[in-house]
Amino acid sequence: MLTLQKPHRHVETVIHSEVLIDCRIENLYYGDFRAIRDCDLSIERGKITAFIGPSGCGKSTVLRCMNRMNDLVQGFRIDGQIHFQGQDIYHPSVDPVAVRRHIGMVFQQPNPFAMSIYKNVAFGLKLNRVKDDIPGRVEDALRRAGLWDEVKDKLKSSALALSGGQQQRLCIARAIATEPQVLLMDEPCSALDPIATRRIEELMLQLKERYTIVIVTHNLHQAQRIADKTAFMYVDTSNSSRTGFLVEYADTHRLFNHPQQEYTLQYLRGEFS
Amino acid sequence: MPTPAQSPHVSQSNSMVSNHSKRSPARTSPTFEVSVVSPPSTTDVLVDRGFRGLAYVFAWLTIVLVCTILYEIGGHAFPAIQEYGLSFVTQSTWDANNAQFSVLPEIWGTLSSSLLALAIATFFGVFIAIFLTQDFLTPRVERVFTTIFELLAAIPSVVYGLWGIYIVIPTIRPIATWLHEHLGTIPFFSTPLSGPGLLPASLVLSIMILPTIAAVSRDAISAVPNQLREAAYGLGATRWQVIPGVVLRTASSGIFGAMVLGLGRALGETMALAMLIGNSNQVSLSLFSPANTLAALLANNFPEAGKVEEQALMFAALILLAITLGVNMIGTVIIDRTTRRLTGGTS
Numbered sequence A: 001m002l003t004l005q006k007p008h009r010h011v012e013t014v015i016h017s018e019v020l021i022d023c024r025i026e027n028l029y030y031g032d033f034r035a036i037r038d039c040d041l042s043i044e045r046g047k048i049t050a051f052i053g054p055s056g057c058g059k060s061t062v063l064r065c066m067n068r069m070n071d072l073v074q075g076f077r078i079d080g081q082i083h084f085q086g087q088d089i090y091h092p093s094v095d096p097v098a099v100r101r102h103i104g105m106v107f108q109q110p111n112p113f114a115m116s117i118y119k120n121v122a123f124g125l126k127l128n129r130v131k132d133d134i135p136g137r138v139e140d141a142l143r144r145a146g147l148w149d150e151v152k153d154k155l156k157s158s159a160l161a162l163s164g165g166q167q168q169r170l171c172i173a174r175a176i177a178t179e180p181q182v183l184l185m186d187e188p189c190s191a192l193d194p195i196a197t198r199r200i201e202e203l204m205l206q207l208k209e210r211y212t213i214v215i216v217t218h219n220l221h222q223a224q225r226i227a228d229k230t231a232f233m234y235v236d237t238s239n240s241s242r243t244g245f246l247v248e249y250a251d252t253h254r255l256f257n258h259p260q261q262e263y264t265l266q267y268l269r270g271e272f273s
Numbered sequence B: 001m002p003t004p005a006q007s008p009h010v011s012q013s014n015s016m017v018s019n020h021s022k023r024s025p026a027r028t029s030p031t032f033e034v035s036v037v038s039p040p041s042t043t044d045v046l047v048d049r050g051f052r053g054l055a056y057v058f059a060w061l062t063i064v065l066v067c068t069i070l071y072e073i074g075g076h077a078f079p080a081i082q083e084y085g086l087s088f089v090t091q092s093t094w095d096a097n098n099a100q101f102s103v104l105p106e107i108w109g110t111l112s113s114s115l116l117a118l119a120i121a122t123f124f125g126v127f128i129a130i131f132l133t134q135d136f137l138t139p140r141v142e143r144v145f146t147t148i149f150e151l152l153a154a155i156p157s158v159v160y161g162l163w164g165i166y167i168v169i170p171t172i173r174p175i176a177t178w179l180h181e182h183l184g185t186i187p188f189f190s191t192p193l194s195g196p197g198l199l200p201a202s203l204v205l206s207i208m209i210l211p212t213i214a215a216v217s218r219d220a221i222s223a224v225p226n227q228l229r230e231a232a233y234g235l236g237a238t239r240w241q242v243i244p245g246v247v248l249r250t251a252s253s254g255i256f257g258a259m260v261l262g263l264g265r266a267l268g269e270t271m272a273l274a275m276l277i278g279n280s281n282q283v284s285l286s287l288f289s290p291a292n293t294l295a296a297l298l299a300n301n302f303p304e305a306g307k308v309e310e311q312a313l314m315f316a317a318l319i320l321l322a323i324t325l326g327v328n329m330i331g332t333v334i335i336d337r338t339t340r341r342l343t344g345g346t347s
């Protein structure tokens, strides 16, 4: 069982480059289809880690492994371990629900529930049986997501009446309201315009102080703007299969300016479609 | 049939055509920068107009049909309406020899048997719908079960009636006897079950409407976007928090729709009820006492009715129609409200 108590925030900031999630995927299957092979990397605490790579190389799949969202997919199977704070989250004794309460997720499409703005943010708090000061926590989460000023007068109205960018910030507020330690974001800006995208990027840079963020993005500039570390994945099409694998993982600056692998270089030059 | 709404469309398309034909290179109209748009051809216009006309005709035909039925039944019922008036729905005698007719017990029986059946069928129907959609079964088993449940809808109602008589009544009798003996002070159990009665009728009725409710709820539930379920699971919700908190909530207007359909069917069901309800004119709170419904009354008495009784039966039919329409309208309002509450008026 994950029995992790949230450690004090002050302690965290003192520790540098501590491994929070240690991901060792040997093989990963959807039914008979091998989607991923050889993906070893460590997510460091308090940093923003970006995943880049061509479509279908398995970025979302790897991301969704980190909080066991893939358990919802029929036929999903993984060889390897993913350690979160030293505990293997795929160990049979681990409850995926507990994992997801520590590792939150924001999806590509904004997906607020068909309820009021307030209830959307309070949803996770209710799940965690938080009783005290729910309104305060909701306000705090909305403020940190940069949405409070826009919605403070209509907390009781439906979340579906918000614009796409507002909905996405609401989803971020909903995810951070329960204070997870890690925030997984799967192309969170792909449905947004440049201004909303910038806002969310600024937001991520602020949130970084309290959360570890892992983001999948197709926007290389975005990765360069916000990520501390970047992982490049590519898809191996030999043997008439399509298996994704990790090519290179390094500090963002280094990966973009001095890539060590030929694949990375070609991808950054735009030589792949 | 005159179709008033049609004329503006027609004139609009006419004006478009004329605009196109008058187009000259010298004129630069900001609204008609047309080089890629071609005016609708005469055939297009004719087909369009013909289809629209046909749609109007059929839409009106259904309304005319309902009005004709109402008019016919109303006409036949008119003498009875004059004769009995309001007392028809407040008293409980049905006596052809003395020409005394009233249907309070039938109204009571219709509503109580239908609502009871609706409650039971909704409970199980939604349960089945959840079971068939929320990854409890492998997709293949899901399909097999779905087909089996849909088969229930194909069984003729007289077969349900026989099944009720030979199986349901004997099965529930010991339970009913026990309840009556031990909890007889509760009004619902205040009479013994002698055979046909409200409870067996409602049970069979609930199984008859179960496929409708299960199938429509299943569609509503499987239409809930997977993204929403993932959002809830991603927040650390368990399956039993996701289902009521997100899935049922999002599907609620669809489930209400299923209930309205099921209730409509229950109110009008005749054969099985005529066989199982006991056809007794009394208003009783007891689940075990025999009762009657409007549809069963019509089916039982119509074949041998004299002229006066027939008029009274027509009055009863009119009341059944009114109840059904009323229920449907209330249902529609509830569905509308739910949809609006869920979407915040955006759709």
Ligand SMILES: Nc1ncnc2c1ncn2[C@@H]1O[C@H](COP(=O)(O)OP(=O)(O)OP(=O)(O)O)[C@@H](O)[C@H]1O
Binding pocket: A030, A033, A035, A054, A055, A056, A057, A058, A059, A060, A061, A062, A073, A242, A244
């Ligand atoms: N639920 C699933 N069932 C079966 N196969 C899947 C499933 N999800 C993803 N896959 C397969 O796994 C591979 C990796 O998919 P994934 O969604 O992780 O790619 P991605 O890198 O996120 O692509 P994109 O950039 O387009 O989002 C693809 O070949 C895809 O077909």
Ligand SMILES: [Mg+2]
Binding pocket: A059, A060, A061, A186, A216
């Ligand atoms: Mg993806």
